Amino acid sequence: MNQKNNPFWGTIGFVLIFYGMLFPALTTDWSLYIFEEINRSLNEEDSGKLLVTAFSYITRNTITFSMVFFGALFLAGYITGSIATLRFQAVYIAIALSALFGINFLYKEYYSFLPYLLTIGAILFFSSYLPKQRYFVWTFLILLTLTTISFQWLNLIPSLSDYGFGQNDISVSLKAVDDFLTDHNLFNTITLLFFLIFFVIAVIFTTLIHLFSKQIATLKLYQAQGKELQRIRNDLIESKVYQEMHTLVHDLKTPLVSVEGLLSLMEMKVPDTDEKTKSYYNRISRSITRMKDMISDILYEDVRKELPAQQLMDYVLSHLSTDDLPIQFEMNIAKDVPLLHVNKIRFARAISNILENSMIYLTDRGGKISIEIYQENGQTYIQIEDNGPGIEQANLVNIWQEGFSTKNSSGIGLPFVKRVVENHLGNIEVVSKPGSHTRTTITLPNPSRKETVS
Amino acid sequence: MRKYTIIILCFVISFGLMGFHAYETSSQSLYMYPNLPAPIGKEPMLITSAGQSVEGGIIKKLANQLHLENDYRPRALASDLYEYKTLVIVVGYSYNGLLHKGRQFKQEQKRIKELMVEAEKSNLPVVVFDLDMQIRDYKETWAMVDQILPYTDYFIGRRYDETPKELMEKIERHRLASTFVNEIQDMKIPFNSVFR
Numbered sequence: 001m002n003q004k005n006n007p008f009w010g011t012i013g014f015v016l017i018f019y020g021m022l023f024p025a026l027t028t029d030w031s032l033y034i035f036e037e038i039n040r041s042l043n044e045e046d047s048g049k050l051l052v053t054a055f056s057y058i059t060r061n062t063i064t065f066s067m068v069f070f071g072a073l074f075l076a077g078y079i080t081g082s083i084a085t086l087r088f089q090a091v092y093i094a095i096a097l098s099a100l101f102g103i104n105f106l107y108k109e110y111y112s113f114l115p116y117l118l119t120i121g122a123i124l125f126f127s128s129y130l131p132k133q134r135y136f137v138w139t140f141l142i143l144l145t146l147t148t149i150s151f152q153w154l155n156l157i158p159s160l161s162d163y164g165f166g167q168n169d170i171s172v173s174l175k176a177v178d179d180f181l182t183d184h185n186l187f188n189t190i191t192l193l194f195f196l197i198f199f200v201i202a203v204i205f206t207t208l209i210h211l212f213s214k215q216i217a218t219l220k221l222y223q224a225q226g227k228e229l230q231r232i233r234n235d236l237i238e239s240k241v242y243q244e245m246h247t248l249v250h251d252l253k254t255p256l257v258s259v260e261g262l263l264s265l266m267e268m269k270v271p272d273t274d275e276k277t278k279s280y281y282n283r284i285s286r287s288i289t290r291m292k293d294m295i296s297d298i299l300y301e302d303v304r305k306e307l308p309a310q311q312l313m314d315y316v317l318s319h320l321s322t323d324d325l326p327i328q329f330e331m332n333i334a335k336d337v338p339l340l341h342v343n344k345i346r347f348a349r350a351i352s353n354i355l356e357n358s359m360i361y362l363t364d365r366g367g368k369i370s371i372e373i374y375q376e377n378g379q380t381y382i383q384i385e386d387n388g389p390g391i392e393q394a395n396l397v398n399i400w401q402e403g404f405s406t407k408n409s410s411g412i413g414l415p416f417v418k419r420v421v422e423n424h425l426g427n428i429e430v431v432s433k434p435g436s437h438t439r440t441t442i443t444l445p446n447p448s449r450k451e452t453v454s
Numbered sequence: 455m456r457k458y459t460i461i462i463l464c465f466v467i468s469f470g471l472m473g474f475h476a477y478e479t480s481s482q483s484l485y486m487y488p489n490l491p492a493p494i495g496k497e498p499m500l501i502t503s504a505g506q507s508v509e510g511g512i513i514k515k516l517a518n519q520l521h522l523e524n525d526y527r528p529r530a531l532a533s534d535l536y537e538y539k540t541l542v543i544v545v546g547y548s549y550n551g552l553l554h555k556g557r558q559f560k561q562e563q564k565r566i567k568e569l570m571v572e573a574e575k576s577n578l579p580v581v582v583f584d585l586d587m588q589i590r591d592y593k594e595t596w597a598m599v600d601q602i603l604p605y606t607d608y609f610i611g612r613r614y615d616e617t618p619k620e621l622m623e624k625i626e627r628h629r630l631a632s633t634f635v636n637e638i639q640d641m642k643i644p645f646n647s648v649f650r
Contacts, residue, residue, distance in 0.1 A: 028553065031550050031553070032550065032553060032554050034550070035508070035548075035550040035551065035553075035554050036554070038508050039508055039511055042508060042511045042512065042515070043511065045515075084457075086457065086459060086460055089460040089461065090460055093460065093464060107549060108549045108592070108594070109549045109550070110549075110592050113471065114468055114471045114472060117464055117467060117468045117471070118464075118465070118468045120464060121461050121464035121465045121468065124460065124461045124464070125458070125461045128457060128458070128461070161586075161589050163472040164471050164472055164474070166589075167589050167590070167591065169507075169547075169548050169549045169550050169551075169590075170550060172507075172546075172586055172589045172590055173507060173508040173509075173548065173550075173551075175586075175589075176507075176508060176509050176512060176585055176586055176638075177508060177512070179637070179638050180512045180515065180638050180639075183637065183639070
């Protein structure tokens with residue numbers, strides 16, 4: 001019943017009702033057996049036999065009406081698209097009553113509408129306490145069977161005949177013979193007892209299922225709260241680690257400044273003729289400058305730098321260990337791509353995350369990752385495509401959520417990518433076809449002249 | 455509370471129907487014979503059913519308890535009447551009874567009509583029993599009642615609280631002697647008065 005509008009369920013409902021209505025015709029021998037047994041009970045003046053016959057009659061009616069009531073659940077669910085609305089209840093009653101009308105029209109047994117209507121009311125009342133979850137259909141079936149059995153016994157209580165109960169042919173026959181044999185003493189007590197027994201069972205069943213579902217719901221809430229608590233704790237730890245890293249990186253600047261100062265002093269002592277030593281000093285000095293830039297990039301998100309796309313990608317690929325992997329990299333950077341205005345460290349990390357995601361699935365089976373960078377309509381596109389297994393549509397909507405992962409990772413990689421791209425006023429889009437490919441496209445606005453100058 | 459609207463409506467209609475049924479079965483008071491002042495029938499009698507309900511068997515049991523000479527033949531024809539001096543008919547349409555006897559309702563109507571005409575022709579007294587007509591409140595039962603009452607001499611019925619208005623009107627229209635009793639066993643007194 002997950003997709004209630006599915007015609008399959010509608011068809012099942014229709015077939016069940018159809019067979020329910022056809023059941024008396026399919027079991028004519030059974031009804032004749034019941035009729036013969038009533039006559040035999042009368043001839044032999046055997047009230048025990050009459051009671052056994054009453055059981056047989058109740059069983060036959062329960063099967064007939066349970067099929068109708070169960071079928072009505074599916075058909076009403078299909079028509080209304082829901083099983084928890086007033087409209088559903090109204091349609092359910094309409095279908096069930098129409099079925100009884102059809103049965104009376106076809107067989108002239110004249111089942112009373114009153115106990116039938118009470119049964120429907122009781123079924124709908126009890127079922128409103130059933131959880132509309134995975135096993136709803138089965139719990140509903142058990143409940144409707146118990147309720148139907150219970151209310152069928154009402155048809156055999158002679159005291160209720162005046163109020164419109166049990167006016168169909170076999171009910172009247174059973175009660176007439178009971179009247180002759182026991183002056184109604186047997187049926188007035190036994191049938192009332194059976195009604196109460198099955199009714200109480202139905203009430204207990206509904207209560208238990210209701211309480212059980214409440215317990216499950218509470219348990220799920222506790223689980224969700226536990227998960228949330230764990231996530232917050234992880235975030236806290238991560239934030240602390242990040243703070244410590246931040247402090248550490250910041251502290252690196254102090255010794256670096258000392259190194260730079262001392263280096264310039266040492267460089268001054270090098271004779272002009274010692275070109276080789278001078279070149280070493282120059283290289284050390286450049287490295288220190290690069291290191292300072294990197295520290296700035298890490299410490300300050302807003303730091304942007306002009307750099308060619310090729311340089312960015314070289315930097316990215318130099319940090320990925322792609323050796324000995326059965327993965328073929330293909331890179332194509334259009335000549336007219338302007339300089340990228342990005343935070344080099346962060347943006348490179350973002351692209352690395354995308355590439356690493358692709359590489360995880362291709363490491364074992366091999367494959368190809370193609371990177372294409374081009375510009376169009378004043379925007380620069382960075383497109384990364386792999387021919388891996390792809391992402392299911394259901395998972396695709398969740399990939400930007402922190403903590404979501406299908407491979408037991410931290411689930412923070414793609415949210416970080418999105419955050420970095422959006423910080424650069426760009427967009428990111430992932431398109432995937434399961435079993436074929438996954439394509440990630442980052443769109444960055446081309447830097448204006450003013451931005452470039454600043 | 456709103457989600458229970460339809461369910462409450464369902465129960466209200468049900469209780470309304472119960473009230474309606476209770477009202478229908480308690481329409482008017484009845485003045486009648488406790489039994490016949492003088493016998494109208496003679497033995498042997500033929501007991502047959504109009505509608506093939508099981509109640510015919512109950513009347514046969516009552517006749518046996520009263521030691522009245524009888525034959526219970528649910529499918530008796532007009533030609534069978536020659537050997538009997540009284541005709542007893544138990545009215546009540548039963549779908550399963552007809553199914554059991556392999557008959558259609560039209561055939562049953564035709565049989566009863568022929569039986570009635572033959573009984574009148576032979577001057578046989580006709581006694582009609584109604585054990586639970588109020589519960590077998592089907593149009594087929596009433597069709598049979600309409601067919602039988604014009605030929606009836608004595609009507610013995612069952613009273614549920616009070617006798618229904620519709621049946622009383624029919625009995626009065628045909629000026630029938632009638633007795634209504636509370637229990638099946640109580641039928642023995644008016645039944646006996648037919649013969650003794």
